[in-house]
Amino acid sequence: MGHTGAAEDTAASDHASDPTPGSIRPGGRTARVREAVLRAAGDLLAEYGxxxxxxxxxxxxAEVGKTTVYRRWRNPAGLVADxxxxxxxxxxxxxxxGSLRGxxxxxxxLVGKTLTDAxxxxxxxxxxxxATSDDTAAAALRAFYDTRLAEWSPCVEAAVARGEVPPGTDPRAVLSAVSAPLYYRLLASGDPVDEAAVSTAATAAALAAEQGVFISGPARSTR
Known part of the structure; x- marks a missing residue:
């Protein structure tokens, strides 16, 4: 298996002005096609990289016409993005x-379950x-984590409101401190991403947040 050839490159260039993959929410049959294609793409990524x-x-x-795939996603990076x-x-x-630690x-x-899933x-x-070799994939990966960090940021904001952590605590920094050691185990050390690792990552991030480690901006200079 390999990347697409000259014919595919031509198809991609013909549609260079098309919307960025993932920027339009389809419905009906188009939604079913997207679901099938993304499932197939995910399977192939997991199997072969x-x-x-x-x-x-x-x-x-995906049992979908090649023209449809080339027209909508254009290239492998477009598939990864979507x-x-x-x-x-x-x-x-x-x-x-009800608590930051919880x-x-x-x-x-959730991160551990995802990373340990086969x-x-x-x-x-x-x-x-x-993402290390393709700018489109890198941008898509950053956007993915931006979305997830934004989804979980209210947990830290609520902790500030409850007085568990100091004002000015950066939610993104706290949440990144939770997931970073788990990704390190997955990608670098090879140590297990088990319940002990999960608990330690969460506890360490919470303790650091309580001590004001993740205060950012003007609030830091006033401490």
Whole structure:
């Protein structure tokens, strides 16, 4: 398997002015086609990685015409971008346990469950690998995490309102501190992403937040 050839490149250039993949929400049959194509693309990414993602193979697996795939997604990076949009939209909403530590533990467990899933773990490895070499994939991955951080930021904002953490605490920094050690285990150390790792990541982030480690902006200079 390999990337698309000259014919596919021509098809992509013919539609260079088309909307960015993922920027239009389809309905009806178009929505079903999108669902089938993104499922096939995700399976192929998990099985073979980004370097082997081929639009013709995606079309075959999804039982969709090649022309449809080339016209709508244009190239493998376009598929990755739309796949990440779909993943962000279908991810679970943030928790509201009544405490920052409880919310961060729920967040850490969600991240851990995703990274240890047989399909999703391999899929994220492939997407992250794609983002290291393709600007479109990198932008899509940043947008995915922006969406997820925005979804969970109210947990930290509520903790500020309850007085659990100081005013000026940066929600993105707190949430990133939860997930970063879990991704490190997945991508670098190879250590297990187990319940102990999940609990430690959430507790460490909560303790640091309570101590004002994640205060940003003018609030930091007043401490």
């Amino acid at each position: 980004f370097a082997a993602l081929d639009l013709a193979e995606v079309a075959a697996r 796949l990440l949009v779909d993943m962000a939209e279908t991810s679970l909403p943030h928790s509201d346990t 919310d961060l533990l729920a967040n850490a467990r 399909r999703q773990g391999r899929l994220f490895r492939a997407i992250i690998a794609a």
